[in-house]
Every structure is written in structure tokens, then in C-alpha cells.
Amino acid sequence: MTRVLGVDVGGTDTKAAVVEDGGVVLASRTLPTPRSPGGIVDLIAAEVPGGVQAIGLAVPGLVDERRGVAVWSENLDWQDVPFADLVCERTGLPTVLGHDVRAGGLAESRLGAARGIRDVVFLPIGTGIAAAVILGGRLHAADGYAGEIGHVDAGHSEPCLCGATGCLEAIASAAAIARRYEARAGRAAPTREIVAAAQDGDPVAAEVWEEALDALTGALAWLASVLAPEVVVVGGGLSRAGDALFEPLTERLARRLTFQRVPRLVPAALGDRAGCLGAALLALDYLTD
Amino acid sequence: MTRVLGVDVGGTDTKAAVVEDGGVVLASRTLPTPRSPGGIVDLIAAEVPGGVQAIGLAVPGLVDERRGVAVWSENLDWQDVPFADLVCERTGLPTVLGHDVRAGGLAESRLGAARGIRDVVFLPIGTGIAAAVILGGRLHAADGYAGEIGHVDAGHSEPCLCGATGCLEAIASAAAIARRYEARAGRAAPTREIVAAAQDGDPVAAEVWEEALDALTGALAWLASVLAPEVVVVGGGLSRAGDALFEPLTERLARRLTFQRVPRLVPAALGDRAGCLGAALLALDYLTD
Numbered sequence A, B: 001m002t003r004v005l006g007v008d009v010g011g012t013d014t015k016a017a018v019v020e021d022g023g024v025v026l027a028s029r030t031l032p033t034p035r036s037p038g039g040i041v042d043l044i045a046a047e048v049p050g051g052v053q054a055i056g057l058a059v060p061g062l063v064d065e066r067r068g069v070a071v072w073s074e075n076l077d078w079q080d081v082p083f084a085d086l087v088c089e090r091t092g093l094p095t096v097l098g099h100d101v102r103a104g105g106l107a108e109s110r111l112g113a114a115r116g117i118r119d120v121v122f123l124p125i126g127t128g129i130a131a132a133v134i135l136g137g138r139l140h141a142a143d144g145y146a147g148e149i150g151h152v153d154a155g156h157s158e159p160c161l162c163g164a165t166g167c168l169e170a171i172a173s174a175a176a177i178a179r180r181y182e183a184r185a186g187r188a189a190p191t192r193e194i195v196a197a198a199q200d201g202d203p204v205a206a207e208v209w210e211e212a213l214d215a216l217t218g219a220l221a222w223l224a225s226v227l228a229p230e231v232v233v234v235g236g237g238l239s240r241a242g243d244a245l246f247e248p249l250t251e252r253l254a255r256r257l258t259f260q261r262v263p264r265l266v267p268a269a270l271g272d273r274a275g276c277l278g279a280a281l282l283a284l285d286y287l288t289d
Helices: A037-047 A081-093 A100-110 A176-184 A190-197 A203-226 A237-241 A243-256 A271-288 B037-047 B083-091 B099-111 B172-187 B191-197 B202-227 B238-239 B245-255 B271-288
Strands: A003-009 A012-020 A026-033 A055-060 A062-064 A069-071 A078-081 A094-099 A122-123 A132-135 A136-140 A232-233 A264-269 B004-009 B011-021 B025-030 B054-059 B062-064 B071-074 B078-082 B095-099 B120-126 B132-135 B139-140 B231-235 B265-268
Touching: A003 A037, A003 A100, A003 A271, A012 A271, A026 A271, A037 A055, A037 A081, A055 A081, A055 A100, A055 A271, A055 B011, A062 A094, A062 B099, A069 A081, A081 A094, A081 B095, A094 A100, A094 A271, A100 A122, A100 A132, A100 A136, A100 A232, A100 A271, A100 B265, A176 A203, A176 B095, A190 A203, A190 A237, A190 A243, A203 A243, A203 B202, A232 A243, A232 B238, A237 A243, A243 A264, B004 B037, B004 B099, B011 B037, B011 B191, B011 B271, B025 B271, B037 B083, B054 B083, B054 B099, B054 B271, B062 B095, B071 B083, B083 B095, B095 B099, B099 B120, B099 B132, B099 B139, B099 B231, B172 B191, B172 B202, B172 B238, B191 B202, B191 B238, B202 B245, B231 B238, B231 B245, B238 B245, B245 B265
Parallel strands: A003 A055, A055 A094, A122 A232, A232 A264, B004 B054, B054 B095, B120 B231, B231 B265
Antiparallel strands: A003 A012, A012 A026, A062 A069, A069 A078, A122 A132, A132 A136, B004 B011, B011 B025, B062 B071, B071 B078, B120 B132, B132 B139
């Protein structure tokens, strides 16, 4: 029986799980994310129980999986951290570094909402929007640059934090919906209340929500035309809107496409455990290969 | 030494080449495309010389490579033709069916303009616009549905033959440039003359050309954000515009992107032999696996 530790470093919390073949979770913990890369290495070293044969570590930002280097994270304020080597030196265990969204997508495609599907896009929509592209069962990383669907042009004229104008993330992320509603309504509300208000006919909420849905439909139509995934797994905070999100999105996408394959849109199944499970899968894959 | 026959069925001409390991072409012929699938099988059977161990056949339209079936071609007016089985039964040789653009992309990535590159998009721009997506050195087909970049929304309001509005192909293909120029200038001209006139300051030509360049830049920015190819190989008739195309496109794309990896844009190297060479590579791969 193979046993690994999967670790997912988030902006606030870090999740660790001991996982066996096939994704069976033996134990899991959530801890506050340490302030420095060295603190993260310390945390991992303290969490490795006996019997673990490899470590999978998922981190946010720009990640070069092939070299095992966390190239950059604005959130966690680091640059060029060779996490795979650092954790391996400290624990004596082979360590695979992954990207949080790509690891989450791998877990959803192997253990979650897209089990058994070969061509999958995982689309978490929260503070930002990113994608994990899994084609023929294999993650596409492009040296860490793949999946930045939050920064494609959605055809509007609002600025994005990345420096460009019109980004998908600046109109359709959960954070953007809240920010744009506050700017127009003159009062703040959580995204789920804005979505509910849009359903109830609040014209400002409805306008903001319609614009987000249209932008997401455009991005999904692009994916369908160029990559033709069978399934798009929608995750992140916005996916908790449920039918209010999935029904209009499915309907608009089918209307937009003509001859293309229409992907099935499904909610993520693994919630906030996806990154940690995906990190464990990377370590299990390493031991298998 | 392994020897195969590569065949590329086009709307007008069919190309056949006898190819050895590594893509060495021993002989090649161009013949008019027969009117029916049966005629194509006859042509192939007549072209197979001694010593050939397998056949690769590339066709246009919707192609399911895994099943070896040409699902649909508007141009050649066929539906669900099991070409792999038909050619194999007739010639006694293992036959691999491929898609013309994907086969061309494979050839450009192995033998042509993107040799040695892992993440490549091949973008032929002619009567239509399509893409072959090669990630980690592997072609992405998605059961035949991948690569329809000609039918992504480019944000304009003109209709496309596919039934949708705003498609990239309807504003940026060589055919669209000629059609849109004729509609505005009141006289027809070949695309290369329109591009030259745009360079010389003809305002109508410049407007049509600018709109095509902007739409292409948007599509390339999308590819860079989501797939992050290292190289985009631009082929088809429009690529013969040379610097008039590549210089403004490269410059606009770099300006549009912020943190994304900027792909190198390079002209196709194999010209109209790409599909035929790619078909041969599919047959060589079959014999190797």
C-alpha cells in the first residue's frame, strides 16, 4: 500500500492530508499558513507521519512543476522558491510541487465531478478566476503559464489588477460581482445575496449578474470551440450559487454554440479539499511512474 | 527502415507521399481529389508502392481519429465514412485516419517551424481559420471537436456561415478580408493586394486589415492566457503576407498581454505539404507504438 502526504498552501489556511492509493484519505488537518517559505517547510516536516513515502505540495501563483519551483506569488509574497528541493532535503522524502488550481483540477478529474472523463476544464470562480486544463487525462501546465482564463478579454472597459482592461476576472469573479454591485447600488452585500437579489428582480443586482453570466458564457464558448472539453467543472465560491448559476449558464452556452460540442457544466465535488487531494495524487503518480 | 504512405485529401487536390523514418520524403504526387469516398479509396490503392508498411490519411471536416471515421465534411459532402477500415480492407495495410489541420500541425511541430517545441498551436489562415493544438508534444483532438478557433467570438456583428454572429473567421480569414474589402470598396481584389494597399495608405484596405489584425490579436491573446504555447505557427494563404502580418501581430500581442508568456509567432515552414507529411507521421507513429 502506498501512502503519501498531500499539502495545499492557501492564502489563509494550509491543508494537509495523509492519502493512500486511489485517493483514500486517512487523516487531514487544516492549519494557518505560515508567513514564510521556511515556515511552510517547517510545517510540512512537523506533519509527516510514519509510513509516508512521498510528499505532494500545491501552492498558488506561478509554479513551474517541472523544476519544482514556486516562481512567484503576489499573495504570499515569494519568488523563485525551490520548494521541491527544500522539502525533500528537510524530510528525506521525494517531493512533487504542483499548482493549487491544477492540482484541484486533477483531483476533480480523477476522484471528483469529472471522474472517468478524458477532456476536462476545472474552473474555480472565487476572488479570481483560473482554469486547470486536463486533456487526454493529462494536466497541461506550459511551464506554469497555462490556465489564466481570468485574464482573457471579456469585452468590457473596466481595469483589472493585472494592468489590462476588460479581463474576465474583473467582471465575473465573485469579488468583481460584489465590487460592481457596491459601486452601483451604493451599499455592500455578499455575492450570494446579490445573486439572490438578482433572482428576486432587484434591477441593479440583475444587471451585474447578467453581465457576469454573459462574460462567463463567452469564456465557456471559447473553451468549447478550441478545446472542446466534455465536462467543465465549476468550483470556487460562486459555484455555491447552484441552479442560479448553472441553469442560465448552460442555457446561454447551448444558444451561443452552433456545431461545437457543448460541454456539460457540473459543480465541483471536492470543495476546498480538491487542492490537497490533487497534491497527494501528484505524489502517488510520482511513486507509480 | 520503416516506409509509409501519407495522403492528404483537400477540397481540390489530393497529395500523396512515400515517407521514411524521420520524415524523409522519397516520392510525392498531387492528383485531383476524387468525387466520392470510394474514389478516394481507389486512388490510395493505386498509389501504394511496394515496401510501404502503413498508410496515414488526412481529411478535412469533422474527424474522429480514435474511431478512424470521417464524421462530416461540408466541402466534400460526406458523412460517417469509416476511412481507416475501408483503406485497410482494400490495401491490406494498417491505416490511420487524421484531420488535415491537426496532421499539418503535427508535421510543423516535428519537422517544420516548431521543431523541438513542446507546446505549439498551428494556425492556418486561409478560406477559413482553424487551429491544431499540440501540448506536451501530443495532439489534442477531443474526439474531433478541438481547434475550431475560426468560430470563437471576435466581438463584431457580422454573420458567419456557421450560423453564429461575430466569428473570428468572418472578419480575419483571407476570404473574409477579400469579401469585406469588396463590400466597402465596391471592387474585388485578391487578399495580398488588399494587404499591400493597406500598407500604402488606402483607407478602405487599411480599415479592413486593421480589423482583421485586431481580431487575430484577440484570439492569440486568448491562446497565450489559457494554453500558453511557446510558439504559434501561422500558415495558410494569409501567412504569405509575411512582415505585413507578423510584425503588427507580434507588436499588438506583446502590448495586449501583461504577465502572460508571449508566444513567438512564426510562419509555417512546410507549406501545402504539411498535411501529407503529418499523415505520414501518424502512420510512422502507429508502426512505432
